[in-house]
Amino acid sequence: MTDTIAEHADKDLTAGAPLIQMSGVGKVYGAIRALEGIDLRVNAGEVTCVLGDNGAGKSTLIKIMSGLHSHSEGTFTVDGEEVTFGSPRESLAKGIATVYQDLAVVGLMEVWRNFFLGSEIRKGNYPLAPLDIKAMKRIADEELQKMGIHVKDIDQPIGTLSGGQRQCVAIARAVYFGARVLILDEPTAALGVKQSGVVLKYTAAARDAGLGVVFITHNPHHAYLVGNHFIILKLGRRVLDRKRSEVSLEELTAEMAGGQELAELAHELKR
Numbered sequence: 048m049t050d051t052i053a054e055h056a057d058k059d060l061t062a063g064a065p066l067i068q069m070s071g072v073g074k075v076y077g078a079i080r081a082l083e084g085i086d087l088r089v090n091a092g093e094v095t096c097v098l099g100d101n102g103a104g105k106s107t108l109i110k111i112m113s114g115l116h117s118h119s120e121g122t123f124t125v126d127g128e129e130v131t132f133g134s135p136r137e138s139l140a141k142g143i144a145t146v147y148q149d150l151a152v153v154g155l156m157e158v159w160r161n162f163f164l165g166s167e168i169r170k171g172n173y174p175l176a177p178l179d180i181k182a183m184k185r186i187a188d189e190e191l192q193k194m195g196i197h198v199k200d201i202d203q204p205i206g207t208l209s210g211g212q213r214q215c216v217a218i219a220r221a222v223y224f225g226a227r228v229l230i231l232d233e234p235t236a237a238l239g240v241k242q243s244g245v246v247l248k249y250t251a252a253a254r255d256a257g258l259g260v261v262f263i264t265h266n267p268h269h270a271y272l273v274g275n276h277f278i279i280l281k282l283g284r285r286v287l288d289r290k291r292s293e294v295s296l297e298e299l300t301a302e303m304a305g306g307q308e309l310a311e312l313a314h315e316l317k318r
């Protein structure tokens with residue numbers, strides 16, 4: 048599986064090279080400040096985990112990187128070039144692929160159709176050339192098989208796959224189409240232990256193939272299994288920023304659980 052992802056990954060990726068850098072990035076929505084002073088780095092061949100509770104600003108951060116919203120302040124560079132994305136297309140053109148938790152897949156559409164959605168193969172180069180359905184079915188089937196994703200029938204609606212399988216298809220698809228940065232929005236949030244394990248293996252495979260991965264989650268256990276770098280957001284601010292060697296799973300868990308806040312709550316509840 049790792050080999051197949053590596054086979055498709057961009058050969059120009061150099062492990063450790065900075066792909067995304069943010070410095071002092073902030074976002075205001077009218078009178079609401081959703082993010083403030085965010086410094087963040089996503090390196091090739093590494094997983095940067097962004098942890099945070101509800102309302103911490105995780106979705107806002109994803110939206111800035113994926114081109115859905117533009118940042119209000121600070122600098123955002125991709126491959127060393129400062130950017131302000133005006134649309135998701137601009138982000139994709141820079142090799143940034145986002146796999147959303149609720150997956151932008153069309154549930155009733157066949158697996159192969161979803162795999163090629165927006166990047167269909169046509170029989171010829173002219174705009175209205177007919178779709179090459181046979182080729183797309185064959186390639187989608189081969190690619191998924193090679194990556195160890197076994198779907199019974201490439202013609203079955205994607206909605207019939209398990210949540211974990213759908214996430215893996217989405218990751219495989221992003222890698223196949225040349226993503227350099229993979230943003231995963233709470234990919235394990237709705238999954239059981241076994242399915243989460245499969246998704247985490249794909250995440251690690253994408254990292255090992257040299258992609259820069261942004262792993263958004265509120266689960267420190269999942270983050271620690273694959274992460275090289277950890278950032279915790281609270282109410283739009285970064286409250287922790289550590290490399291793996293600088294933080295233990297226990298510290299990460301305690302920080303996420305809001306150690307001090309929980310202690311105060313326990314004290315109050317005792318009264």
Ligand SMILES: Nc1ncnc2c1ncn2[C@@H]1O[C@H](COP(=O)(O)OP(=O)(O)OP(=O)(O)O)[C@@H](O)[C@H]1O
Binds near residue numbers: 081099106
């Ligand atoms: N379009 C918007 N307009 C106004 N306020 C917004 C908008 N989007 C987000 N916010 C606010 O910004 C803050 C951060 O929200 P965000 O959705 O980024 O957090 P989150 O960490 O993704 O939370 P969740 O896990 O609940 O999605 C919240 O206070 C939210 O209400």
